[in-house]
Amino acid sequence: EPEVTQTPSHQVTQMGQEVILRCVPISNHLYFYWYRQILGQKVEFLVSFYNNEISEKSEIFDDQFSVERPDGSNFTLKIRSTKLEDSAMYFCASSRVDTQYFGPGTRLTVL
């Protein structure tokens, strides 16, 4: 069964550094999402992407965040200058019609 994959599984970075989180959505899916979960809290929406552009974004998704689909398979989330409060699990998800399928997540730790 096709799955959403994410790399790396764990990323440790220094405050102020740039990080890129990578995702490979399921191949015939059209809608792509990033969510995050701060430890012990609920999952929060960051951004959705369709037809090579952002279709919706949350208040969390400010100018330090960007998304890109650089080729036909990858979907990336870039955080330009990481802050301590960006430490969280970041999930990529994709859907074709209705059900959103989630990747295993990237745990980002900002020191």
Add this chain to the structure above:
Amino acid sequence: GIQVEQSPPDLILQEGANSTLRCNFSDSVNNLQWFHQNPWGQLINLFYIPSGTKQNGRLSATTVATERYSLLYISSSQTTDSGVYFCAVVPWAGANSKLTFGKGITLSVRP
């Protein structure tokens, strides 16, 4: 935006017991998904169930869309069922839009 409330917040069971987890939502939905977050943090899709009843092994779910609630039933619970169970919804007017998650129900199954 739409509100999602899950109850109870915590549940402790003996292995073999049955349980019912509840999700209330504040508006009509066109997507409702139940997830199990395992100890490694992965979000496992359990059901896509905006209405009706579905069963998968020891798990079943029912959504009564007109009354704005969904129930997840776990029968003959096992220690591997432990983790956090999330309900997430997309409002009726937001097809292919973001999922809004509840705060989750932490289930502990004791041997």
